[in-house]
Amino acid sequence: MTNPEHLNTPLQRNSVSVYLIILVALSSCYGQLNAFTQVAQYTPSIGVVLLATFLLLSGKIKNFQKSSTQSVICGAIITLSALLGAMLSQDAQSALYALVFIFTWMAILVILQKYTMTAILRSFAYGGFVSVLIYLAMSGFKIQGALTISGNEFSTGDRATGPFTSHPNLIAHNMAIFTILAVVLAPSEKTIGKLILYGTAIFATLILLSTASRGGLVALVTALIIATTITHRKNLKHLLLIFSLLVVAGIYIALFQSEYIDRLILIMDLNSSSRGLNSGLSGRQQLWSMVFSQFFTINIPFFWGGGFRNAWLSNFISAVDNGYIVIIAETGFISLIIILARLAFVLLRSAKRVKLTPNSMDAAIVGLVSFILIESIVARYFLAIGNPASFLILFLIVAGAKGYIIEKRYPLPQNTL
Incomplete structure (x- = not known):
């Protein structure tokens, strides 16, 4: 049976x-x-390069894991394709x-020799706390947007862009990752x-x-359901508790805050003329067709791509909301296979x-x-270095x-591999 103590294995006892x-x-x-705020998209790359440089110069990295060679090769193929x-x-x-990308890739590889993935995940989780706090403080502690709409119409202007006027989908991308963590x-x-x-x-x-x-x-x-079900599948009480809490929350909203249900229905309306199926998935189908034609x-040479943020893609199709198509367009089909294979093996092993x-x-x-595999069907943030979630x-x-996992420091029972 799963319990909180069982979840708190030695793998989880890492500082942030x-x-x-x-x-x-x-x-x-x-x-x-x-x-x-536009330059802030380069913060992750600059930050990890500085951290990796410090780790190397200070002698904190004694040697590299055997899997590092494979990672270097994969990063080089993606970068060379883009170049x-x-x-x-x-x-x-x-x-x-492309050069920024490979420096970022290599810096992350160095960091992974020092930090366990648990420490990294926890750091991003608490970073999410600070990010949410900044968002709220800069917004005057008001969450405005679709939560405040009324009536029977919904337009793109009703979507929150946050205190830094970011794209709504980018904000949602980050907030979803913070929520999962x-x-x-x-x-x-x-x-x-x-x-x-x-x-x-x-x-x-x-x-x-x-x-x-x-x-x-x-x-x-969907991602939360998958993660929760896999983790607690043997603990029926825990799953029932979660389900009960959701039912109670739903009943409370239905009785005392029914306007939120109306807004959610309005947001999720698939028959909307501007954002529904009749609009070609908000214009995505037309954009996808334009990419396919190239x-x-x-x-778009297809096998190796036209380069990161290539001029054609940026100038003529600035919002191709499909991460898989964007990766092919920028770094090619070969890079997409590499990325999907590495993530698939990570997913299966975990x-x-x-x-x-x-x-x-x-x-x-x-x-x-x-989450990233599902969201990337309608979002373009699969392979990016400018935002925390994609990072x-x-x-x-x-x-x-x-x-x-740095297995030398945190050995696992043989039956868990």
Whole structure:
């Protein structure tokens, strides 16, 4: 039977990194408000490069895991694919971004030699707390957006863009990841940690709802169901408790806050003329068709892509909301296979481990990977370095199934592998 003590295995007893918390918080300020918030998208890359440099120069990294060689090769293939596309299209900015990407990849690889994945996940979770706090404070502690709409009409203008005027889907992307981390990691924290993380989950979910991001909401709910079911499948009491709490919350809202149900129905309306199925998935189908028409051309060579943020994709199709298509367009089909394979192995290994020995780290990884695979059908943030959520997913991609645990420091029972 699963219980909180069982979840709090030695894998979970790791300190958090204040440095990573600050890094997550600062990169959450990415938006269009001014030049500073636009530059914030490079905060994660700069931050990890500085941290990796410190670890190397201080001698804290004695040797590298055997799986590091495979990770270097994968990162090099993705980068070379993007560089090839950038050079063929003579896109200097795209080539520069490819260099930023490989430096970021290598810096993450160095960090993974020092920090366990549990420490990294906890750091991002508490970074999420600070990020949510910044969002609320900069917004005057008001969550405005879809939560405040009324009537029978809903427009894109009703969606919250946050204090930094970010895209609503990007805000939802980050808040969903923070929610998954908070909900899954909270049971293994002490009382104060539980309060902090559960509070983060509540407000992050409310912020997500204010953005009216249907893809983010559906992916979040599905990922939480998967992670919770796998982790607590043998603990019927725990699952019933969660279900009962959700039913009670639903009844309370229906009786005393019914306007929120009306707003949720309005947000999720699939027959909406501007955001429903009749609009071609909010115009996505038309954009996808435009990308498909460029496969095997100089714009998108398909197998190696046209380069990160290549000019054609940025200038003519600025919102191709499908992470899989974007990866092919930027780094090629070969890179997509590499990325999906590494995440698939991480997901399968964590799912197997958490079934045998329930622990919050593997449960969180299952939730995170499930979320990004589902959300990427209607969002373009799969492979990115400018926001905390995609940045965390990149940690998992770089680590791979064999590299996300420093097994020498935290040996596992033989039957969990």
